[in-house]
Amino acid sequence: MTKEDIRKSVREGYAKVARQQCSCCGPSPSCCGSTETVDTIAQKLGYSEEDLAEIPEGANLGLGCGNPVALASLKPGETVLDLGAGPGFDCFLAARRVGETGKVIGVDMTPEMLTRARETARKGDIRNVEFRLGEIEHLPVADNSVDVIISNCVINLSPDKPQVFREAFRVLKPGGRLMISDTVILRPLPEFLQQSVEAWVGCVSGAMRKQEYIDTIEAAGFRDVQIVKETPFSLDCVLNDPMARAVAGNLQVPARKEVEDRLASVLINAIKR
Ligand SMILES: C[S@@+](CC[C@H](N)C(=O)[O-])C[C@H]1O[C@@H](n2cnc3c(N)ncnc32)[C@H](O)[C@@H]1O
Numbered sequence: 001m002t003k004e005d006i007r008k009s010v011r012e013g014y015a016k017v018a019r020q021q022c023s024c025c026g027p028s029p030s031c032c033g034s035t036e037t038v039d040t041i042a043q044k045l046g047y048s049e050e051d052l053a054e055i056p057e058g059a060n061l062g063l064g065c066g067n068p069v070a071l072a073s074l075k076p077g078e079t080v081l082d083l084g085a086g087p088g089f090d091c092f093l094a095a096r097r098v099g100e101t102g103k104v105i106g107v108d109m110t111p112e113m114l115t116r117a118r119e120t121a122r123k124g125d126i127r128n129v130e131f132r133l134g135e136i137e138h139l140p141v142a143d144n145s146v147d148v149i150i151s152n153c154v155i156n157l158s159p160d161k162p163q164v165f166r167e168a169f170r171v172l173k174p175g176g177r178l179m180i181s182d183t184v185i186l187r188p189l190p191e192f193l194q195q196s197v198e199a200w201v202g203c204v205s206g207a208m209r210k211q212e213y214i215d216t217i218e219a220a221g222f223r224d225v226q227i228v229k230e231t232p233f234s235l236d237c238v239l240n241d242p243m244a245r246a247v248a249g250n251l252q253v254p255a256r257k258e259v260e261d262r263l264a265s266v267l268i269n270a271i272k273r
Contacts, residue, residue, distance in 0.1 A: 001197055001200070003159035003160060005197070006157075006159040006197070006200060006206070007109070007135070007159065009197045009200065010109075010110075010157050010200070010201050011109055011110050013201040013202075013246070013248070013249070014110045014112070014113055014201075014247060015110050015111070015112040016246040016247070017061060017063070017244075017246050018061075018086075018087065018112035018113045018115070018116045019112055020061075020246065038061065038062030039052050039060065041062050042062070042064070042067075045064060045066055045067055046066060046067035046070055046229075047067050047070070047093075051067075051069075051070075051093055054092070054093060054096055055089060055093055056120050056121075056123065056124035056126070057120075058116065058120050059087050059088045059089045059092050059117070059120050060087070061086065061087045061089070062244070063086050063087070063089075063152075063153060064089065064090070064152035064153050064181060065152065065153040065181055065182065065183055065203065065233070066152060066153070066181025066182075066231070066265050066266075066267045067090075067152075067181065068090060068150040068151065068179045068180055068181045068267065069090050069093045069094050069097065069150060069179075071179055071229075071269065072094070072097075072148050072150055072177065072179040073177075074094055074097035074148060075098070076097075076098060076099040076101055077098065077099070077102045078098045078102045078147040079098075079102060079103045079104075079105070079145065079146050079147050079148075080094045080098060080103070080104045080105070080146070080147065080148045080149075080150060081104075081105045081106075081107065081139075081141060081146045081148070081150070081171065082094065082105070082106040082107070082149075082150050082152075083107060083136045083139075083149060083150070083151035083154055083155065083168070084107070084108055084109075084136055084151055084152070084153075084154025084155075084157070085106025085108045085113070085117060085131060086110075086113050086117070086152075086154075087113060087116050087117050087120065088106055088116075088117035088120055088121065089152070090150055090152050091104045091106040091117070091129050091131070092120070092124070092126060092129065094150065095126055095128050095129045098128065099128070102128060103129075103130070104128060104129045104130070105130050105132060105141060105146075106129065106130070106131045106132070107131075107132050107133075107134045107139060107140065107141070108133070108134075109135045109136075111133060114131045114132075114133055118131050136151075136155070136158060136164050136167065137158060137160050137163040137164055137167060139167045139168075139171055142171065143171060144170075144172070144173050144174065145171060145173065146171050146172050146173060147173060147176055147177070148176065148177045148178075149171070149172060149176070149177070149178045149179070149180070150179050150180065151180040151181070151182070152180070152181045153181060153182060153183065153265075154182070155180060156182050156184075156203050156206045156207040156208070157201070157203065157206050159206070161208060161213075161216055162216050162219065162220065165216055165217050165219075165220035165222070166220045168220065169221045169222060169272055172272040173272070174272060174273070175272065175273070176271070176272045177269065177271055177272075178217070178222060178268070178270040178271070178272070179268075179269055180267070180268050181265065181267050181268075182207070182265070182266060183203050183204070183207040183233055183263055183264070183266075184208060184209065184210040184213050184263070184264055184265075184266050185207045185208065185209050185210065185262060185263055186209075186210060186261070186262055186264055187261075187262045188262070189204070189205060189259065189262055189263075190258075190259070193205050193253070193259065196251065198248045198249040198251040199248070199251055201247050201248060201249070202238040202247055202248030202249075202251055203238070204235075204238065204248075204251075204259070204263065207263060210227075210264065210266065213266075213268075214227070214268070217268065217270050218270075221272065222270035222271065222272060223270065223271050223272075223273045224269070224270060224271045225268065225269070225270040226268065226269050227266050227267070227268055228267050228268065228269050229266065229267040230264050230265070230266050230267075231264065231265045231266075232260065232261075232265075233260055233263035233265050234260060235253060235256050235259060235260055238251065239251070239256070
């Protein structure tokens with residue numbers, strides 16, 4: 001798989017998800033298996049009922065693996081950048097926290113996701129959020145211009161993670177914070193998953209080893225890199241959820257538990273000094 005093959009597959013996978021009409025937010029049977037709605041899953045990931053009530057309908061597609069906004073200590077007036085904003089879930093939450101004097105920029109490389117996110121912002125008359133088309137390896141954002149970077153289950157999808165963290169460092173102001181949620185590998189995955197493009201698109205095989213991930217953030221220049229929360233990874237949303245299946249294609253995992261034990265979801269905090 002070349003870097004371009006990976007980007008193309010990731011973009012195609014998330015374009016399919018963005019085009020789905022199911023909002024997943026209603027009381028009807030959920031998109032995420034037979035019993036759980038994306039809201040229930042979001043609550044398990046650390047979002048409160050108030051968070052979920054605040055965001056406009058259609059912004060939560062159940063694509064995250066944590067809640068970076070909760071721990072980002074956002075203040076009114078700050079500028080926030082969301083790497084891989086998708087349908088805008090965390091952007092809309094952050095927009096409430098930074099208020100009218102602040103600003104949120106969501107970057108995503110999938111045009112269909114941007115169309116969906118922009119439409120949601122328009123319908124909700126949310127004016128302090130802007131969605132920009134771009135790759136997180138080449139951010140369409142000025143140097144030293146952002147107070148806080150958030151990202152939720154995206155960096156594992158990048159074929160060039162060192163470049164993502166170098167770009168994050170470039171655009172943050174001195175003293176700026178990085179608060180990201182992502183999947184990491186605790187022990188090597190089975191060979192068949194390592195080679196699977198579907199598993200990469202499904203946020204599994206693109207993940208880095210935990211220590212390598214931390215080292216990569218430090219190598220980009222960040223200081224005080226800490227894992228503030230670590231939770232078991234669940235394949236449920238990749239395998240049970242029709243939305244996720246649209247991303248992960250026909251990914252077959254015979255021994256789920258065996259695979260889940262090799263992965264974790266982490267929330268990581270770092271500072272640009
Ligand atoms: C798993 S979804 C997460 C979306 C969002 N953060 C959320 O929690 O709802 C991954 C998103 O990242 C975007 N993405 C993946 N790789 C990217 C890259 N290299 N540059 C920009 N966007 C990327 C995809 O288009 C998709 O919208």
